[in-house]
Amino acid sequence: MTQSLTLTASGGLRGEITVPGDKSISHRSIMLGSLAEGTTRVHGFLEGEDNLSTLKAFQAMGVDIIRHAGGMLEIQGRGLHGLREPGDVLDCGNSGTTMRLMTGLLAAQRFFTVLTGDQYLRRRPMKRVVEPLSLMGARIWGRDGGERAPLAINGSALQGIEYRSAIASAQVKSALLLAGLYAQGETSVYEPHLSRDHSERMLAFFGADLRTRDGGVTLSPQPRLEGREVQVPGDISSAAFFLVAALIVPGSELLVRNVGINPTRSGVIDILQQMGGDLRLLDERNLSGEPVADILVRGSSLRGIVIGGDLVTRAIDEFPVISVAAALAEGTTLIRDAQELRVKETDRIAAMVKELCVLGARVEGLEDGMRIEGVADLQGGRVGSHGDHRIAMSMAVAALRARAPVTIEDIGCTATSFPNFWQLLEQVRK
Numbered sequence: 001m002t003q004s005l006t007l008t009a010s011g012g013l014r015g016e017i018t019v020p021g022d023k024s025i026s027h028r029s030i031m032l033g034s035l036a037e038g039t040t041r042v043h044g045f046l047e048g049e050d051n052l053s054t055l056k057a058f059q060a061m062g063v064d065i066i067r068h069a070g071g072m073l074e075i076q077g078r079g080l081h082g083l084r085e086p087g088d089v090l091d092c093g094n095s096g097t098t099m100r101l102m103t104g105l106l107a108a109q110r111f112f113t114v115l116t117g118d119q120y121l122r123r124r125p126m127k128r129v130v131e132p133l134s135l136m137g138a139r140i141w142g143r144d145g146g147e148r149a150p151l152a153i154n155g156s157a158l159q160g161i162e163y164r165s166a167i168a169s170a171q172v173k174s175a176l177l178l179a180g181l182y183a184q185g186e187t188s189v190y191e192p193h194l195s196r197d198h199s200e201r202m203l204a205f206f207g208a209d210l211r212t213r214d215g216g217v218t219l220s221p222q223p224r225l226e227g228r229e230v231q232v233p234g235d236i237s238s239a240a241f242f243l244v245a246a247l248i249v250p251g252s253e254l255l256v257r258n259v260g261i262n263p264t265r266s267g268v269i270d271i272l273q274q275m276g277g278d279l280r281l282l283d284e285r286n287l288s289g290e291p292v293a294d295i296l297v298r299g300s301s302l303r304g305i306v307i308g309g310d311l312v313t314r315a316i317d318e319f320p321v322i323s324v325a326a327a328l329a330e331g332t333t334l335i336r337d338a339q340e341l342r343v344k345e346t347d348r349i350a351a352m353v354k355e356l357c358v359l360g361a362r363v364e365g366l367e368d369g370m371r372i373e374g375v376a377d378l379q380g381g382r383v384g385s386h387g388d389h390r391i392a393m394s395m396a397v398a399a400l401r402a403r404a405p406v407t408i409e410d411i412g413c414t415a416t417s418f419p420n421f422w423q424l425l426e427q428v429r430k
């Protein structure tokens with residue numbers, strides 16, 4: 001039985017919250033902590049389902065990881081060559097990041113692995129990592145000629161390459177960099193726009209030799225990485241639900257503390273400010289090589305804008321909730337260059353068009369985005385999550401401005417990235 005929840009409109013969001021740790025950084029902290037020499041401690045680790053898939057996979061490869069209370073992890077690194085062949089298939093659950101990054105890493109190990117995932121992940125494209133890794137000498141098999149998981153990986157010796165990716169994808173870039181740690185010669189990755197650079201920052205933080213220039217990154221093979229103390233900032237992709245919620249509900253004033261504002265991730269702040277949103281960054285600081293701030297947000301009248309190009313890459317996971325903001329803005333919002341949304345946990349363009357229309361929004365799907373005409377208010381109704389955490393939480397935000405109750409079906413998926421979302425929402429809404 002899937003769980004559903006009914007929400008009513010809010011009279012304003014008030015107070016202060018801290019959102020859980022960044023999902024991308026949490027994945028990478030386990031991966032690099034496991035490959036490093038010595039102990040890595042991770043503070044503020046996100047205990048979402050996706051990150052737990054990564055954690056269990058590394059435990060299955062012999063890494064000793066202790067989970068302390070409050071999201072503190074202690075990882076006894078096994079060094080670059082210390083992973084062991086797992087006795088069973090590794091289950092990446094719903095997590096594309098786990099599967100794609102681990103494909104790169106496992107391609108270079110001296111053992112055999114099989115990666116699988118849930119029904120959503122097994123539908124997602126994998127050739128984007130399988131093809132360039134094969135150019136490095138990797139031996140990987142999958143369904144549909146290597147396009148779909150399960151993937152079987154027979155680790156082998158790799159050569160570095162210079163790869164020009166057709167898509168801006170941090171998962172592709174990171175898979176190649178992880179493989180490049182072990183390759184003979186340098187590995188360089190160029191992408192059309194700079195995707196999130198958490199791997200580059202964390203590799204450098206763990207002592208790797210890596211250079212960024214001319215829109216690309218180059219990594220030299222590494223003799224060793226050093227265990228570190230990692231502080232994980234709050235996830236801007238999780239904060240985004242509360243930023244939009246506070247903007248669209250008149251009378252709101254909310255402080256979201258300790259949010260990662262890495263420029264390769266902060267597109268949602270730029271987009272919401274361009275829409276007229278009153279968002280202020282306070283107390284900007286640095287945590288383990290990542291910029292962080294508190295964000296003060298107040299209810300605002302939003303207007304439609306045109307979004308495309310690198311702004312899409314810098315806000316890629318936030319489009320479901322940005323489309324909710326646009327549905328309630330004055331005028332038209334046009335989102336282009338966002339075809340990647342069609343191959344996430346679900347087709348996020350089709351899902352948001354369908355569910356927002358149920359609530360009376362005026363939204364049209366485009367091949368590579370959406371055209372949204374703002375309306376004054378949404379109506380009540382019954383909407384689905386499509387098994388996608390970001391769709392479920394976006395519909396919860398939409399419900400705060402609906403004239404009648406909204407029932408969201410299948411909400412369990414929010415545990416993928418934001419296990420305490422519903423509690424935090426309850427805490428700040430009136």
Ligand SMILES: O=C(O)C1=C[C@@H](OP(=O)(O)O)[C@@H](O)[C@H](O)C1
Nearest residue numbers: 024097168169170171172316317
């Ligand atoms: O590297 C990462 O941690 C991620 C990269 C992005 O995917 P793509 O690399 O497919 O753009 C993003 O959508 C995903 O949520 C996390």
Ligand SMILES: C=C(OP(=O)(O)O)C(=O)O
Nearest residue numbers: 094095096097098317344
């Ligand atoms: C796309 C996402 O994650 P992943 O690709 O890791 O499944 C997401 O969290 O929105």
